[in-house]
Amino acid sequence: MKKIFFPFLILVLIGLHSCAQKQSGSLKQAYAPYFKIGTALNASHIEEGDYDGVLLVRKHFNAITPENVMKWELIHPSPTQYNFALPDAFVKFGQRDSMFMVGHTLVWHSQLPQWVQSITDPVQLEQVMKEHIFQVMGRYKGKIHAWDVVNEALNEDGSMRESVFYKVLGPNYIAKAFTYAHQADPNCKLYYNDYNMVVPAKRQGAIRIIKELQAQGIPIHGVGMQGHWNLNWPSLQDIEQAITDFAALGITVMVTELDITVLPNPWDLVGADVNQQFQNSEKMNPYPNFLPDSVDIQLAKRYEDIFKIFIKHHTVIDRVSFWGVHDGVSWLNDWPIHGRTNYPLLFNRNYKPKRAFKTVMAVAKLQETK
Numbered sequence: 001m002k003k004i005f006f007p008f009l010i011l012v013l014i015g016l017h018s019c020a021q022k023q024s025g026s027l028k029q030a031y032a033p034y035f036k037i038g039t040a041l042n043a044s045h046i047e048e049g050d051y052d053g054v055l056l057v058r059k060h061f062n063a064i065t066p067e068n069v070m071k072w073e074l075i076h077p078s079p080t081q082y083n084f085a086l087p088d089a090f091v092k093f094g095q096r097d098s099m100f101m102v103g104h105t106l107v108w109h110s111q112l113p114q115w116v117q118s119i120t121d122p123v124q125l126e127q128v129m130k131e132h133i134f135q136v137m138g139r140y141k142g143k144i145h146a147w148d149v150v151n152e153a154l155n156e157d158g159s160m161r162e163s164v165f166y167k168v169l170g171p172n173y174i175a176k177a178f179t180y181a182h183q184a185d186p187n188c189k190l191y192y193n194d195y196n197m198v199v200p201a202k203r204q205g206a207i208r209i210i211k212e213l214q215a216q217g218i219p220i221h222g223v224g225m226q227g228h229w230n231l232n233w234p235s236l237q238d239i240e241q242a243i244t245d246f247a248a249l250g251i252t253v254m255v256t257e258l259d260i261t262v263l264p265n266p267w268d269l270v271g272a273d274v275n276q277q278f279q280n281s282e283k284m285n286p287y288p289n290f291l292p293d294s295v296d297i298q299l300a301k302r303y304e305d306i307f308k309i310f311i312k313h314h315t316v317i318d319r320v321s322f323w324g325v326h327d328g329v330s331w332l333n334d335w336p337i338h339g340r341t342n343y344p345l346l347f348n349r350n351y352k353p354k355r356a357f358k359t360v361m362a363v364a365k366l367q368e369t370k
């Protein structure tokens with residue numbers, strides 16, 4: 001009896017699991033008439049170790065960005081060393097389901113190896129930047145559809161961040177990076193990507209950069225507004241204003257890196273500067289075991305409101321990408337305080353859709369009936 005019962009039980013459990021996967025609807029299908037729905041992959045997805053995570057990716061997302069594996073420090077750690085194994089696997093992962101792939105990122109002050117940061121000669125730094133762009137983009141020419149060419153070049157007041165690129169090459173480094181990127185793969189879409197673009201002063205800085213490129217005839221096809229937001233900030237009006245201001249430049253608008261923290265914020269920090277870290281404590285980590293319904297409901301409403309704005313502007317938005325597949329792998333568990341339990345995404349740690357998933361799906365369905 002036991003011998004028959006056990007395999008039967010396994011089959012029932014597998015059936016229930018795949019049934020649960022089938023029932024909840026698919027984000028990418030619901031949003032297909034409006035924009036791509038993306039996510040960020042870490043090594044456990046790329047190598048397909050996180051089996052349930054991979055199922056979520058393949059079911060719900062039609063655009064992918066590597067969360068870390070294409071960053072300079074990892075892909076090009078020393079002048080003559082390139083690590084292409086994981087980036088190659090990322091591309092293979094996306095090709096299997098014809099996903100839209102965004103390379104992230106070519107020129108960024110952070111996760112930049114010391115050997116690049118210590119270059120002081122402009123001719124040498126330009127050559128190094130050019131070679132990096134040609135090697136990395138060149139390898140994936142015709143395969144990766146778009147690149148975040150320059151990431152986070154601005155300070156909060158809209159002035160230029162004093163990165164090594166800015167200090168050694170001057171403000172024109174951005175034009176050079178986009179020019180080399182276009183030469184490396186002329187058909188690839190080229191983006192500028194930054195956080196806090198909803199803040200008017202910073203947004204003006206981005207608009208200035210984009211207009212300067214356009215005035216010089218240098219290709220820039222889109223702007224990525226990173227959505228590292230919280231339950232109360234930014235205002236819906238500021239989100240909408242940012243979308244319309246960027247769309248007015250005649251380029252594609254993307255919401256990239258979307259996640260909504262539900263945890264208290266030390267010193268009311270906003271943004272995503274990875275160099276800022278604070279101490280953990282019970283007060284700062286209020287939901288170590290589960291997310292209370294009241295907060296889950298707030299998160300669901302927040303996502304609903306935000307997606308209503310995205311849908312309203314769907315003709316200018318090309319993609320909305322979440323920064324992570326499920327709560328368990330979000331960078332927000334470790335930033336700005338290490339070791340907290342955060343709940344910023346649409347799927348929980350057990351790979352199940354949260355209330356926020358349902359409200360986001362409902363927004364698309366509501367639009368369908370209009």
Ligand code: G3I
Nearest residue numbers: 067068071104110111151195226257272273274323331335
């Ligand atoms: O892989 C190492 C591991 O070997 C080591 O033991 C461990 C110890 O700390 O670190 C691991 O590397 C971490 C890496 O994530 C992979 O998990 C780094 O410390 C950590 O700094 C890194 O954080 C990433 C961060 O960028 C810095 O590159 C986050 O995962 C990633 O989500 C975050 O993404 C950025 C975007 O690229 C740009 N916009 C802001 C966004 C959030 O900061």
